[in-house]
Amino acid sequence: MGNTGRENINASSLSLGQNIIRIAKIHPLDEAGRLGVKDVGSNAIVTSTPSETAKAVLQQLTIGGKLKETSTEALQYFKFPKSSDTVIFRPVSADGSPAISINAKSHFGQEYKIHFVVALKSSKGK
Amino acid sequence: MKNYMKKAAVQTIGQLRGSTLEFITGFDVRNGFYSDLIVIACSNDVLALRGEILISDFQGFDDEFSTISVNEAPKKTIDTVIESEVHYLQQKNSEILDIQFVIAHFTHFENGDKTWSYETEIGIIIETSKGYVNISKNSVHNEILEVEYLDARPSVEDFTTSHRFETNIFKTTAVEYRALAIDDFLELC
Numbered sequence: 005m006g007n008t009g010r011e012n013i014n015a016s017s018l019s020l021g022q023n024i025i026r027i028a029k030i031h032p033l034d035e036a037g038r039l040g041v042k043d044v045g046s047n048a049i050v051t052s053t054p055s056e057t058a059k060a061v062l063q064q065l066t067i068g069g070k071l072k073e074t075s076t077e078a079l080q081y082f083k084f085p086k087s088s089d090t091v092i093f094r095p096v097s098a099d100g101s102p103a104i105s106i107n108a109k110s111h112f113g114q115e116y117k118i119h120f121v122v123a124l125k126s127s128k129g130k
Numbered sequence: 131m132k133n134y135m136k137k138a139a140v141q142t143i144g145q146l147r148g149s150t151l152e153f154i155t156g157f158d159v160r161n162g163f164y165s166d167l168i169v170i171a172c173s174n175d176v177l178a179l180r181g182e183i184l185i186s187d188f189q190g191f192d193d194e195f196s197t198i199s200v201n202e203a204p205k206k207t208i209d210t211v212i213e214s215e216v217h218y219l220q221q222k223n224s225e226i227l228d229i230q231f232v233i234a235h236f237t238h239f240e241n242g243d244k245t246w247s248y249e250t251e252i253g254i255i256i257e258t259s260k261g262y263v264n265i266s267k268n269s270v271h272n273e274i275l276e277v278e279y280l281d282a283r284p285s286v287e288d289f290t291t292s293h294r295f296e297t298n299i300f301k302t303t304a305v306e307y308r309a310l311a312i313d314d315f316l317e318l319c
Contacts, residue, residue: 044190045193045296046193046294070161072162072164073157073158074158074165074166074167074273075166075180075203075211076166076273079272079273081166081272081274088290090274092272098185098192098194099192105272107269109292115269115271115293115294116294117193
């Protein structure tokens with residue numbers, strides 16, 4: 005059995021980079037080493053249940069991170085200790101879909117956003 | 131695309147010059163001084179700097195871009211922060227001598243051709259009689275502001291505000307930084 009449950013993981017020792025690598029077993033990385041597939045202006049994970057999938061990925065992605073309170077309900081902000089790595093979840097992002105912004109300075113210095121969508125923007129109109 | 135703070139907000143920040151710094155706090159800053167709401171308490175005023183987001187499609191698709199408002203957060207929220215959050219007292223009782231704004235100018239190229247540019251403030255340098263206070267955007271795409279206290283004047287290259295503008299073998303984004311005095315920044319806003 006794979007180690008997929010949050011309860012099986014020593015949360016305090018995990019970094020954002022380790023979380024990304026673990027999630028990649030379910031949602032493969034693109035050629036740039038980022039979660040999801042390349043879409044217009046960001047990455048995307050295609051799913052029939054965007055909100056639920058986004059929350060499931062968020063839960064796995066933020067193990068070891070700390071939820072920081074903010075003055076707005078527009079986002080959830082997670083900060084990883086001992087690094088500048090952050091994760092931001094927006095239930096409703098710029099294009100209306102749920103999105104996760106990953107700022108993994110300790111993991112190849114990558115900052116990118118993943119939209120959770122029913123269909124890729126790049127496939128529309130084809 | 132230019133995305134600056136409102137002129138009135140810059141003027142309000144400028145009015146802190148000559149006042150005495152009492153404390154700085156923010157929303158949930160007990161375990162690190164970063165938050166979407168930073169409150170600066172001085173002898174002549176209390177300012178609430180709030181990171182906010184606007185949506186723009188200048189790249190050809192909608193994306194979030196951070197901006198900073200001043201005193202636009204609900205008063206109840208500001209009062210709660212002041213009453214319940216930890217007060218950072220570094221440089222307490224120091225005089226605010228000067229304030230500068232750090233501007234980042236991004237230029238995007240595709241196949242060597244310029245396709246768009248984006249300019250925004252990424253930080254505020256407050257010079258006090260005891261040192262410097264830096265308030266910077268965590269990213270040009272989110273609401274989080276970071277605060278740090280310094281003994282020496284920071285260089286514009288010290289600002290670590292990140293971005294997610296696309297870069298690959300065909301697309302590059304160049305960044306230039308500069309620090310502006312308040313009067314110079316007001317001419318841009």
